[in-house]
Every structure is written in structure tokens, then in C-alpha cells.
Amino acid sequence: MLNIAGVHKVFNAGTVNEKIALNNVRLQVKSGEFITVIGSNGAGKSTLMNIISGGMLPDTGSISIDGKDVTRWGEHQRAGLIGRVFQDPMAGTAPNMTIEENLAIALARGEKRKLSFGVNNQKRELFREQLKLLDQGLENRLKTKVGFLSGGQRQALSLLMATFTEPKILLLDEHTAALDPKRAQLIVDLTEKIVERHKLTTIMVTHNMDQALNMGNRLLMLHDGGIILDIPDEKKRTMKPQDLLKAFETARGGETFSEDRFLLT
Amino acid sequence: MNLALMGAIEQGLLFGILALGVYLTFRILNVPDLTVDGSFALGGAVAAKLIIGGSNPFLATAVAFVVGCLAGAFTGVLHTKGKVNALLAGILTMIALYSVNLRIMGKANLPLLREETLLTYTKALGIPNLVISGVTLLTGVAIVFAVGVLILKLIIDWFLHTDLGLDLRATGDNPKMIRSFGVNTDSTTIIGLSLSNGLVAVSGAWLAQFQGFADVGMGIGMIVIGLASVIVGEVLFGSSSIFRVTLAVIGGSIVYRLVIALALQAGLDPSDLKLITALIVIVALTVPTFAKGIWKKQVVRTVKGGTDGA
Ligand SMILES: Nc1ncnc2c1ncn2[C@@H]1O[C@H](COP(=O)(O)OP(=O)(O)OP(=O)(O)O)[C@@H](O)[C@H]1O
Ligand SMILES: [Mg+2]
Numbered sequence: 001m002l003n004i005a006g007v008h009k010v011f012n013a014g015t016v017n018e019k020i021a022l023n024n025v026r027l028q029v030k031s032g033e034f035i036t037v038i039g040s041n042g043a044g045k046s047t048l049m050n051i052i053s054g055g056m057l058p059d060t061g062s063i064s065i066d067g068k069d070v071t072r073w074g075e076h077q078r079a080g081l082i083g084r085v086f087q088d089p090m091a092g093t094a095p096n097m098t099i100e101e102n103l104a105i106a107l108a109r110g111e112k113r114k115l116s117f118g119v120n121n122q123k124r125e126l127f128r129e130q131l132k133l134l135d136q137g138l139e140n141r142l143k144t145k146v147g148f149l150s151g152g153q154r155q156a157l158s159l160l161m162a163t164f165t166e167p168k169i170l171l172l173d174e175h176t177a178a179l180d181p182k183r184a185q186l187i188v189d190l191t192e193k194i195v196e197r198h199k200l201t202t203i204m205v206t207h208n209m210d211q212a213l214n215m216g217n218r219l220l221m222l223h224d225g226g227i228i229l230d231i232p233d234e235k236k237r238t239m240k241p242q243d244l245l246k247a248f249e250t251a252r253g254g255e256t257f258s259e260d261r262f263l264l265t
Numbered sequence: 266m267n268l269a270l271m272g273a274i275e276q277g278l279l280f281g282i283l284a285l286g287v288y289l290t291f292r293i294l295n296v297p298d299l300t301v302d303g304s305f306a307l308g309g310a311v312a313a314k315l316i317i318g319g320s321n322p323f324l325a326t327a328v329a330f331v332v333g334c335l336a337g338a339f340t341g342v343l344h345t346k347g348k349v350n351a352l353l354a355g356i357l358t359m360i361a362l363y364s365v366n367l368r369i370m371g372k373a374n375l376p377l378l379r380e381e382t383l384l385t386y387t388k389a390l391g392i393p394n395l396v397i398s399g400v401t402l403l404t405g406v407a408i409v410f411a412v413g414v415l416i417l418k419l420i421i422d423w424f425l426h427t428d429l430g431l432d433l434r435a436t437g438d439n440p441k442m443i444r445s446f447g448v449n450t451d452s453t454t455i456i457g458l459s460l461s462n463g464l465v466a467v468s469g470a471w472l473a474q475f476q477g478f479a480d481v482g483m484g485i486g487m488i489v490i491g492l493a494s495v496i497v498g499e500v501l502f503g504s505s506s507i508f509r510v511t512l513a514v515i516g517g518s519i520v521y522r523l524v525i526a527l528a529l530q531a532g533l534d535p536s537d538l539k540l541i542t543a544l545i546v547i548v549a550l551t552v553p554t555f556a557k558g559i560w561k562k563q564v565v566r567t568v569k570g571g572t573d574g575a
Contacts, residue, residue: 053445079447092445094438101431108428110447115424118431161446 001201002029002052002169007061009047009225021047022058023225029169034195034202036212038244039222045205048222049173052203054078065168080110083162083200085155085175092158095147099138099157102146103127106161130160134190152183156190163194170195172204176211188215209241221248228252271404273526277519278410279471280490284498284518285421285511286464287491292510293425294457295437296344299355299488301465303362304336306484308466310366313375313479322383326470333466334459336362341455359484366481373481375473382474417464418511424460425507433457465491486539489546494518496549521545 009022021044029035039045050056052063054075062071065081086092093102104118107126124142131139134156138149146154155175163170172191176184192215195202206212212219219236221229221244228251231239239247283305290298308329315325336358343354367373384406392405403411424430435443436453444450465487473479498517504510524545529535 055444074449075444076447076449079445082445084445086441091439092442094435094442096438097431097434101434104428105431105435105443105446105448108431108446113428113432113448115427115429117426118428119426 001031001033001066002027003062003064004028004052005062005064007051007058007063009044009051009056009058013059020225022051025061025225025227027220027227029201029203031201032199033218034200034216035204035218035220036216037203037205037220037222038207038209038212043222044225045222046173047225049084049171049203049205052169053082053084053171081168082171083109083165083167083169084171085158085162085173087174087177089151089154089158089178092161093146093154096145098143098145099131099149100124100127100142102157102161103130103164106164109165109167130164133193134160150183152179152186155179155183155187159187159190159194163198163200166198166200168201170200170202172202174205174207177207191215209244213239213241213244221251223248223252269526269530270523271401271407273522274519275404275407275410275475277522278407278414278515279475280468280494280522281414281515281518282417282471283465283468283487283491284494284514285418286461286468287488288495288511288514289421289457289461289464291492291495293434293437294454294461296351296454296458297355298337298340298458298461299352300336300340300358300362300458300462301355301488301491302484302486303359303366304333304462304465304484305469305472305487306366306479306481307336307362307369308333308469308471309473309479309483310369310375310469310481311466312470313377313473314369316377316380316382316474317375322381322386322474326383326467326474329466329470330463333469334463336466337458337460337462338455340462341458344458345451345454363481370479370481374478375480376478377474378477382477383471384474384477414515417467418515421511422508429453429456486542489539489542490521493542493546493549494521496546497521500549500553 004025004027007022007025009020011017011019011021025044025048037045037048047056051058054070054073054077058071062069064070065078070078070081084092094105100119100123104123107123108118127142128139136153136156138153138157146157149157159175175191176187179187188211191204194200202216204216213236217233217236219229219231220227229247231247283301287298287301290296311332312322312325312329315328316322320328340354340358343349343357344351347354349357387406387409390405390409392408394401394405395403395408425434432443432448433453433456436448436450436457440450443453469484472483494517495514496517497520498513498515499510501520502509502513502516504513525538525541528541533541
């Protein structure tokens with residue numbers, strides 16, 4: 001379904017700040033897989049997401065989705081296939097537009113834009129129905145500007161918008177990291193519910209080892225621009241955060257994992 | 266009301282179209298576009314030339330719109346495809362247009378004295394002045410202008426609520442987000458700049474016919490006048506919805522003209538006009554920033570912990 005072959009990405013090539021963000025990354029994702037991705041700061045997780053979404057182009061290597069080579073497609077061309085939620089709750093919605101206007105944009109994903117009203121009563125009905133699933137009371141606030149919502153509400157809305165048209169691939173980049181634990185849990189639950197309902201192929205970056213182990217059915221660990229661990233579902237179910245750290249040390253030949261942001265609980 | 270103030274209202278309506286155009290770029294796209302000075306005079310030049318050549322004034326004004334769109338598209342392509350900074354792209358087009366306008370007109374000033382224009386058409390309609398208890402509130406010309414401007418406003422309101430219009434607004438509001446939904450923000454930026462400058466050119470074409478001549482220098486300072494109208498309008502009449510803010514922007518244009526007319530009557534030297542205009546914009550731009558600082562402090566105090574619900 002998603003095939004990443006030999007992808008290389010270097011920043012500031014040829015300068016003292018040269019940084020290899022992705023080093024010959026290969027990854028095959030099957031339809032319906034829900035992959036969680038962990039790795040230390042600067043490991044290349046966000047870069048990998050950007051390469052898949054088309055926000056960045058790889059230096060070498062290729063990316064194909066459903067057998068189509070999309071390596072040279074721009075972000076907006078791939079957007080019909082890919083839904084995204086960003087870490088920053090402000091990033092996924094337009095703050096000065098209303099909830100219904102934001103949803104109308106999401107509903108038109110990948111379609112040719114027409115000169116007909118973006119929001120009509122028929123769409124409003126659909127929006128209300130979908131917003132109810134979020135359990136945030138947003139179904140009664142269609143005309144509220146999104147900028148007035150809380151971070152958690154905006155992230156819930158972003159998630160709904162990203163999955164509205166059932167994209168081939170859902171990319172989540174630490175989409176709960178900016179929220180307090182209670183709201184983060186809410187978004188985690190919603191994520192599982194939505195992914196499950198549409199059987200979405202999902203890649204989720206997280207810094208929370210528990211999240212990485214409890215969610216999804218495959219786990220990747222990135223380090224220094226490479227995938228150093230690829231753990232299948234059966235094995236993942238039996239693992240504890242300590243086991244993950246051990247696996248990391250083994251993979252890195254004794255190097256211990258020093259990462260403040262990792263949450264063991 | 267005296268003659269000068271009546272004229273100010275007519276002008277305010279006419280420049281309201283300019284203000285709507287500037288609103289599209291400055292507020293909707295969030296791009297400061299300096300093409301305006303050039304495209305305003307371009308509209309005047311094209312319309313005057315065509316009318317002298319025997320064109321119907323409606324057709325001439327429509328052609329001015331199309332040519333203005335092209336000027337805006339040029340700035341848009343420079344900015345998005347050529348990666349030229351938006352301000353610089355606008356300045357480059359504006360400067361280039363100065364020569365283009367001279368070429369079109371053949372000389373620096375084209376009089377339209379005995380031609381059929383939108384103004385002669387308007388006067389021929391014979392709409393009476395609006396007089397209430399002996400005081401003239403609106404001239405017949407102003408009434409016709411008001412209808413014309415309001416029709417344009419409603420078309421813009423409609424456009425900004427279409428699928429394409431939503432994309433344009435989101436491009437100014439959150440480009441990263443709208444790209445992730447499959448919209449090419451280069452295209453929406455170019456479309457927005459085109460429409461904006463098309464409107465600005467219509468305003469220029471309208472002014473040339475209203476004052477009876479086109480002049481190569483008629484666009485100078487128009488961007489600042491447009492900004493003044495947008496900002497003054499928003500402050501005075503509010504900006505809670507698109508419908509409201511487009512009306513506010515036209516209102517801002519009228520208020521601006523009335524203020525200038527009053528200032529001139531009070532003895533302001535006309536050569537100080539541009540300075541006053543710049544000062545109005547500076548005050549209008551900076552005061553809300555200071556006010557916001559105070560407002561924010563209050564909101565943090567009252568909102569903390571409340572309203573959230575999540
Ligand atoms: N646009 C850029 N220009 C230069 N260097 C970059 C750029 N984007 C990322 N990098 C570098 O590439 C490396 C990988 O960055 P990336 O954002 O992918 O890390 P990450 O795994 O997402 O880290 P984090 O956990 O902090 O989000 C880092 O060293 C980063 O500094
Ligand atoms: Mg990251």
C-alpha cells in the first residue's frame with residue numbers, strides 16, 4: 001500500500017550544519033496497518049512524515065502509494081490520499097473560519113473546487129452527525145470560529161477533518177503531545193475509534209512508550225535517520241517499556257537510551 | 266449638507282470598490298499588495314482610452330477589470346512561482362505599470378470631457394436627490410453609485426462563501442492546513458491577487474469617468490487610502506462576519522472621504538493630504554495592537570479555567 005524505498009534526506013548539505021535526517025530508509029506498509037513510531041529528538045520522525053506527505057521531497061529514493069509512484073508529487077497533489085494531524089493544535093484548522101467552514105474544506109479534500117456554496121443544509125446535517133461522535137458538544141456550535149475552541153477541541157476537530165474523506169493513509173505526528181494528560185487521553189481514544197471504524201492505514205509518531213506499545217499493530221523505532229527496530233504485533237503485545245529500552249540497547253550495540261522526553265509511565 | 270460633503274460621499278462609494286479590493290489581499294489573503302497604485306491608474310487609463318475610441322463605458326469598465334486581474338496575476342506569479350517577496354513583487358509590477366499606462370494613454374493625461382461615461386449615463390437616469398426636511402442627504406448620483414457598490418459587495422460575499430472562496434480565506438488564515446487538504450496555495454494566492462486588482466482597476470476606471478479624465482499619476486497613494494478605508498471601517502463598523510466587514514470597508518471609505526473633506530474645509534493644506542492619510546493608517550494600525558495588549562491581560566484573568574469544556 002505504502003512503499004518507501006531507499007529514501008535519503010540531508011539538510012544543509014555541504015555546510016558545517018550538514019545533517020542526515022533520513023538515511024536510506026526502507027519501509028513497506030500494508031493496508032490497514034496501524035504503525036506507532038518512536039525515537040529520540042532529531043531521529044527523523046517528522047522528516048519521515050513530511051516525506052510521505054509531500055511537504056518535503058527526498059534527495060534520493062522513491063515513494064509509492066497503492067502502486068502509484070508519488071515521489072515527485074507536491075503536497076497538495078498527494079492530499080487526496082493522505083490525511084494529517086500535526087502536533088500543534090493550531091496547525092490543522094483555520095482559526096478565523098467557523099467550524100462548518102473548516103469541515104467544508106475537509107469534505108472537499110482532493111476534489112476540484114467549484115463555485116457553489118461551501119456550506120449548505122445538507123452538509124450541515126452531515127457535519128452535526130460527525131461532530132456528535134467527538135462528544136465535545138461541537139455539533140451545536142457550527143458557526144463558532146475555530147480560534148475560540150480549546151486546544152483539545154481543535155485537535156479533535158483536526159482529527160475528524162483529517163479522516164473525513166477516509167484517506168488512504170493517516171499521518172499523526174505527536175498529535176497529543178501539546179495537550180494535558182486528560183485531553184491527550186481523549187484524543188487517543190478518539191484516534192483508536194476513528195482508525196478502527198474506517199480501518200485506516202495509520203502512522204503515528206509518539207514520545208510516549210505506553211502509547212506506542214498499547215496502540216496500533218506494529219512499532220517502529222527510529223534513530224539517527226534509520227529504522228533500527230521494527231516490531232510486529234504479536235511481539236509488541238508482550239513488551240513493556242523496559243523491554244523496548246533493552247531492545248534499543250541491543251540494536252545499538254550497548255549504547256544506552258538517554259532521552260528525557262520519553263515517558264515510561 | 267454642503268456640496269463638498271455630498272461629493273465626499275460619492276467619492277467614498279467609488280473608492281469603496283478600491284477598499285474591497287485591498288480588503289481581499291490585505292485581510293483575506295494576508296498579503297500586503299502594492300500593485301494597487303499601478304492597477305488603479307491602469308484601470309483609469311484603459312477605460313479612458315477605450316471610451317475615447319468609442320467603446321460603451323460599461324464595456325470599457327469591464328475591460329479595465331480584466332486588465333487589472335492580469336496585473337494582479339503578474340504580481341501573484343512573481344510572488345508564488347518566482348519566490349519574490351510579496352511587497353517587492355507588488356512594487357515591481359507597480360513600477361512597470363507606470364510605463365505601461367503611459368503607453369496605453371499616449372500622454373500623461375486623457376480628458377473625457379465630451380464622452381459618454383458611466384457618469385453621463387448615471388445622470389441621464391435622472392434619479393432625484395434624497396432630501397429629508399429640506400436637507401440633501403444623498404445625491405442621485407450617490408444613490409446609483411451605492412447600488413452599484415452594494416451589488417459588487419454582495420457578489421464578493423457570495424464568492425467568499427463558495428468552495429473556492431473558502432480555500433482563498435484558508436490560504437490567508439492557515440496555508441499549511443489548506444495545503445494538507447489538497448489546495449495549491451500558489452493558485453489561490455494568484456486568484457486572490459487577480460480579483461483584488463481587478464476591483465482596484467474598476468475603481469480607477471470609475472474615477473476617471475467621474476472626474477472626466479485619466480491621469481498617469483492618479484494611482485499614487487491608493488494603497489494607503491485603501492488600507493485606511495479597510496482599517497477605519499473595521500474599527501468603526503466591526504468585522505464579525507464577511508457580510509459585515511465588506512460593508513464596513515465601504516463605510517470606512519466614505520468616512521475617510523468625509524473626514525478629508527471636513528479637514529480641507531477647516532483649512533487643511535491639500536498638499537498635506539497624503540501625510541494625514543499616512544498618519545490615519547499608522548494610528549489605526551498601531552492603536553489596536555496596544556489595545557490588544559491590554560485586552561489580552563483582561564481576558565487571561567477572566568477566562569482562565571472557564572469556557573473550555575474539553
Ligand atoms: N528544515 C530543516 N532544516 C535543517 N535541518 C532540519 C530541518 N528539519 C529537520 N532538520 C534536522 O533533521 C533532523 C531530524 O529532524 P526531525 O524533525 O525529523 O526529528 P524528529 O524525530 O521529528 O524529532 P522530534 O522528536 O524532536 O520531533 C534533526 O537533526 C533536525 O534538526
Ligand atoms: Mg518531530
